[in-house]
Amino acid sequence: MNRRVIVGLAALAAIGVVLAILRLMLSRPLAGAIEFGWPDGVILDLRLAAIVSAIVIGTALAVSGTMLQAVLRNPLADPYILGVSSGAGLGVMTAMYLAWAMPEHARWLTAWGTVGPAALGAIAAISLVLALGRRSGEHDPLTLVLAGAVVSAMCGAGIVLLQHLVPHGLRGDLTVWMMGRLPESIDRSIVGSVAAMAVLGVLIGARMGRAMDVATFGDDEAHAVGLHLGRTRIVLVALAGLLAASTVALAGPIAFIGLIAPHAARLLIGARHGPLVVGSALAGAALLLGADCLRQLIDLGSGRLPVGVITALLGGPVFLWLLRSGRGSA
Amino acid sequence: MHRSIRRLASLLLLGGVCALVGCRQDESSADRASAKPASAQSELRIASLSPALTRTAVSLGLSQRIVGRTRWCDGIPSTIAIIGDLQEFDAERLVRLAPTDLLVQPPAAGIDPGLRALAARHGWRVHAFPLDGLADIDGMLAALPSAMLDPTTADGAALRARAEAARAAIRTALDARPAAVAQAGPTAILFAIEPPLAFGRGSYLGDIFEALGGVNAVATAGYPAISLEDLYRLAPRTIVLVAGEGSMLKASALDHLELEAVKSGRVVLLVHDEAMRPGPGVPALARALIEALEALGAPDAPDAPDAPDAPDAPDAPDAPDTKEALDGLERERPVPRDDPLGDAR
Numbered sequence: 001m002n003r004r005v006i007v008g009l010a011a012l013a014a015i016g017v018v019l020a021i022l023r024l025m026l027s028r029p030l031a032g033a034i035e036f037g038w039p040d041g042v043i044l045d046l047r048l049a050a051i052v053s054a055i056v057i058g059t060a061l062a063v064s065g066t067m068l069q070a071v072l073r074n075p076l077a078d079p080y081i082l083g084v085s086s087g088a089g090l091g092v093m094t095a096m097y098l099a100w101a102m103p104e105h106a107r108w109l110t111a112w113g114t115v116g117p118a119a120l121g122a123i124a125a126i127s128l129v130l131a132l133g134r135r136s137g138e139h140d141p142l143t144l145v146l147a148g149a150v151v152s153a154m155c156g157a158g159i160v161l162l163q164h165l166v167p168h169g170l171r172g173d174l175t176v177w178m179m180g181r182l183p184e185s186i187d188r189s190i191v192g193s194v195a196a197m198a199v200l201g202v203l204i205g206a207r208m209g210r211a212m213d214v215a216t217f218g219d220d221e222a223h224a225v226g227l228h229l230g231r232t233r234i235v236l237v238a239l240a241g242l243l244a245a246s247t248v249a250l251a252g253p254i255a256f257i258g259l260i261a262p263h264a265a266r267l268l269i270g271a272r273h274g275p276l277v278v279g280s281a282l283a284g285a286a287l288l289l290g291a292d293c294l295r296q297l298i299d300l301g302s303g304r305l306p307v308g309v310i311t312a313l314l315g316g317p318v319f320l321w322l323l324r325s326g327r328g329s330a
Numbered sequence: 331m332h333r334s335i336r337r338l339a340s341l342l343l344l345g346g347v348c349a350l351v352g353c354r355q356d357e358s359s360a361d362r363a364s365a366k367p368a369s370a371q372s373e374l375r376i377a378s379l380s381p382a383l384t385r386t387a388v389s390l391g392l393s394q395r396i397v398g399r400t401r402w403c404d405g406i407p408s409t410i411a412i413i414g415d416l417q418e419f420d421a422e423r424l425v426r427l428a429p430t431d432l433l434v435q436p437p438a439a440g441i442d443p444g445l446r447a448l449a450a451r452h453g454w455r456v457h458a459f460p461l462d463g464l465a466d467i468d469g470m471l472a473a474l475p476s477a478m479l480d481p482t483t484a485d486g487a488a489l490r491a492r493a494e495a496a497r498a499a500i501r502t503a504l505d506a507r508p509a510a511v512a513q514a515g516p517t518a519i520l521f522a523i524e525p526p527l528a529f530g531r532g533s534y535l536g537d538i539f540e541a542l543g544g545v546n547a548v549a550t551a552g553y554p555a556i557s558l559e560d561l562y563r564l565a566p567r568t569i570v571l572v573a574g575e576g577s578m579l580k581a582s583a584l585d586h587l588e589l590e591a592v593k594s595g596r597v598v599l600l601v602h603d604e605a606m607r608p609g610p611g612v613p614a615l616a617r618a619l620i621e622a623l624e625a626l627g628a629p630d631a632p633d634a635p636d637a638p639d640a641p642d643a644p645d646a647p648d649a650p651d652t653k654e655a656l657d658g659l660e661r662e663r664p665v666p667r668d669d670p671l672g673d674a675r
Contacts, residue, residue, distance in 0.1 A: 030560050031549050042588055046559045096578055114524075167402065167575040172606070176522040183524065184558040185587060303554025304525065 005279075008269030012282035019289035020051050028296050030303065046184045053182045054288040056191060057247045058257055060198040062265075062284025063205050064243040065258030066277050067236045070212035072141040078259035079244030081145060082237070083125040083152035085253035088245065090155040091121020092177055093162040096170050114177055115190055115249045122245030125151050130237060139233045140219075180252035180308035182292055194246040201243045202281050208236065209274025216273075254308045256315030257284050263319070287311065367455070367478055368430060371395060371485040374478060377427060377454075378403060379416045379445075380435035382461055382607040386470065387433065389610045390492045392478075397427045416441075421448055431455045431478055461608035462552075464500075464537040471497045471610065496610040503613035504541040510623040511539070515567030516547040518591075521574075521605075523583045526556045534608040535572060538616050562589065567629055568596040570622065574606035596629060598622045 024047050028034045039047055064079040072081070080086075095117035099106035109117075128151050133144035163171050183191070205212075211232045214222045222229040244258065264287070265279030291310040298305055368374055377398030378384040384403035387396060393406050398413035411427060414420045416434055419442070432449055434441055436458045449456045457477050459470040475493045479486035519529040519539060528548040529535040536546050547566040548554060556564075569591045573579040581599035584592050591597055602618045604611035 027559065029563055030554070030556060042562055043559055046557075046562065099578060164401065170575075170577060172521070172574060173578055176525070176527060179525070179555075181525045301550065302552060303528070303530075303550055303556050304560070306525070306555065 005269045005272075005275045008265070009275065009279055009282065011268060012265065012279055012286060016055075016282055016286040016289060019286055019293055020055070023047065023051055023054070023289055023293050023296075026293055026296050028299060034297060049186050050182050050184045050292060051289065052191060052195075053184075053186060053251065054292050055285040056195045056198055057182070057251050057254065058261070058284035058286070058288035059281040060194060060201060060243040060247045060284075061254065061258040062261030062280040062287075063198065063201040063277055064240040064247075065284075066262040066265075066273070066280040067201075067205055067212065067240040068258075069262055070273055071215050071233045071236045071240075072145055073216055073218070074141060074145065075263070076259070077145070078256070079240060079247075080152075080253065080255075080258070082129045082148040082241050082244070083150075083155055084122045084241060084244040085248055086152045086155035086159065087125020087128075088118035088122040088248040088253070089174070089178060090158045090162075091117040091119070091124070093159050093166075093174050094121070096173060097162045097166055100166055100170055114252075115187075118252075119245055119249040121155070122248050123242065125155060126238065126241030126245065129241070130234065133237075138230045139237070141233075144233075144237065177252050179306040180254040182251060182288070182307050186250075190250060194250050197243055197246045198281070201239060202277055204235075204239060205277030206274050208232070209272060209277060212236070212273035212277075213271075216271075252308075254288070254311055256311045256319070257287055260311075260315040260318055261287055287314070290314070367476065367480045367486070369480045369483045369486070371479060371489070374431060375427070375429045376431045376433060376478075377413055377424060377429035378433040379413065379419060380433055380461075382609045383433040383435055383457075383459065383470075385607055385611065386474070386609040389496060390475070390489060392489075397429055398424065419445055424448065425452065428452070429454055431457060434458045435461055461534070463532050463534055463608075464504075464541065464612070467534075467608055467610070467612065468497055468500070471500075500610065500612045503616045504538065506616070506620070507543040508620045508624070510620055510626070511542045511544040513628050514544060514596075514623050514626070515629060516545045516564070517568040517570060518547045518561060518564060518566035519570045519572060521553075521572045521577075521579070523571075523579065526558065526561055528554055528556055529572065530554045535605060535615070535619075538612060538619065539570075542616060542620065558587065561587075565589075566591050567594075568598070568623070568626065570619070571597065571599045572605045573599060573601045575603055577601075594630060596626050598626055 024044075025036055025038060026034065027039070027043075027047075038044075061079055065077065068077040068079065068081060069075055074081075092114045095109050095114075099109040102109075129144065129147045130139070132147035132150065133139050135143045159174070163174065211227055214225055214227050215229055215232060215236075219229050222232075247254070261284035262276065262280045265276055265283040268283075269275050269279045288307070288311065291307050291314060294314070295305050295307055295310050298310075371392070374392065374395040375397045376387055376392060376395050378387060378396060379400055381400055381402045381404070384396065384399055385405055387393065388405040396406050396410060399406060399410050400415045401412050402415075403410075411423055412420075413424050413427065416437060421444070425448070432445070432454050434445070434456065441456070441458055446456065448454075455477070457474060459474070460466050461470060471493045475481065475486065475490040479489050481487060481490050517539065518526075519535055520526050521529065528550075529539075529546070530548045530550045530552050531540075531546060532551045533553055536548075540546055547564045548556065550556075567590065569584065569589070571579050571581060571583060579599070581597060584597055600619060600622045602615055604615040604618075
């Protein structure tokens with residue numbers, strides 16, 4: 001590892017730690033000034049849960065984005081490009097609709113809350129994209145992106161159809177789910193599973209760094225160095241999709257982290273994918289922690305802003321700057 | 331080349347100005363049309379793009395006059411044509427139905443200009459009523475009759491009388507001041523858990539609860555999103571979970587939290603159709619809310635440290651008399667740096 005990588009990774013880790021401590025100590029009551037101090041008791045537990053959620057979700061989204069930007073050779077790719085969020089949304093809406101339409105089955109349909117249906121919907125969407133994204137027996141980036149767009153649109157239409165059929169109360173439930181959130185009270189088995197997925201993603205991503213480096217050049221170059229890109233694409237797209245699916249199941253759709261974090265890490269540690277995956281994971285966690293900290297500071301008199309709004313407000317201008325400065329190329 | 335571009339730009343500009351002028355004319359003619367109410371109930375043909383306003387029309391005895399509805403309107407025959415909703419209306423069906431009056435609950439962005447234009451072109455009266463809080467509902471019930479029917483006619487007077495009766499019923503229902511509401515103490519009224527979304531000050535149910543003598547723990551206006559940490563800090567003595575028709579919200583949704591209200595079993599689920607449909611159903615909703623709180627029973631006495639004005643034990647050697655002790659406690663009681671309930675109290 002060269003010096004730039006080590007310094008970059010250390011800087012990202014330090015930023016993440018500082019933001020985690022800041023989030024732990026910072027708060028703004030609903031009707032009051034900002035407070036800064038060490039919490040205790042239940043409040044400490046809630047903030048720790050929010051921090052763990054932010055780290056796990058930020059890491060998973062960022063690693064997913066890094067993989068997709070490499071294998072799809074598209075610097076604008078993000079985890080939701082595969083229709084994951086709309087697939088998860090359709091899963092949630094379908095479960096809600098069935099539970100309402102068939103109350104005798106509602107018990108098992110809602111046994112996992114929104115987590116089970118969201119995960120199933122997201123995985124179904126990825127599977128469909130992988131099945132549709134083949135041309136001449138191979139997965140190629142353009143077809144995968146187009147398949148993602150089509151699946152996303154179809155799932156979106158399905159959501160609208162179900163929203164049309166269900167009563168007002170249920171539509172409200174879905175709208176709330178689509179806002180995205182950082183869970184403050186988490187089921188340890190669920191967050192543990194997502195965390196394990198994220199760690200696995202980082203390890204596999206770091207190990208497949210060279211393959212991703214080659215994948216960014218193109219099929220011919222990959223073949224020239226003896227890499228079978230088709231298999232690499234399937235593995236990485238499936239893994240990226242599963243990572244995104246697990247975060248959507250846990251927190252709903254949270255925008256921009258998967259898009260921005262890889263670019264931010266690339267600025268600091270360069271474009272080699274081995275270290276970039278680790279850097280992206282740190283950057284993703286830091287970005288989401290930063291967004292959550294900022295959320296505590298902003299008071300528009302309407303309660304807490306959804307964290308997805310902050311990530312989009314932060315991510316949008318940064319992304320535009322990256323595009324204009326030409327630093328965001330994969 | 332440049333000349334043709336300039337010509338095209340001029341045409342576009344002219345078209346834009348014409349469209350703007352046209353829109354303004356449409357709106358003003360819509361307003362003119364709204365100013366002339368019908369003289370008899372039989373002349374009314376009501377198309378409603380709001381389930382809450384449909385329910386209002388039904389409660390005012392106008393169900394026979396409704397010719398168009400949204401998919402979610404109830405209390406009227408299902409054979410009545412569906413004309414879409416406020417986001418997307420079926421213009422062709424509306425024109426075929428030839429309504430005289432359109433009922434809409436305007437969204438934040440306002441009424442679709444296309445709907446206004448259509449109404450103006452066909453001379454339909456557009457009645458737009460926001461229904462965010464009790465004041466809106468009262469205002470709607472006060473204004474709707476004379477906007478639809480000439481109050482000097484027999485039908486107009488009858489409609490007005492029914493609306494006034496509905497207003498009076500709401501006032502009577504809210505004057506009840508039941509003990510269960512007062513005993514509930516600071517109460518959080520939530521309609522979602524992840525993240526918690528609350529009926530705050532000035533919201534429909536927030537208004538009803540406060541009018542009944544309750545203390546809304548969430549002093550923020552509107553329907554704020556709060557965090558679980560906020561919920562702990564607010565420390566509501568009672569939590570009401572409100573579920574509209576079909577909602578998957580359950581009474582057990584908060585069971586995993588160590589909130590005082592949860593530990594003392596003071597979480598209640600209120601499933602009521604009127605909860606998400608503001609209108610003359612306020613008395614029924616208020617009754618359901620009171621019954622739900624009554625079912626919880628009276629809360630346990632607050633813990634000793636929170637008990638107001640509890641003097642020290644009198645066996646202290648230099649204990650002051652009671653009045654001095656109380657005065658001292660008042661002086662010494664630490665003032666919280668942030669009291670989220672301050673406003674609500």
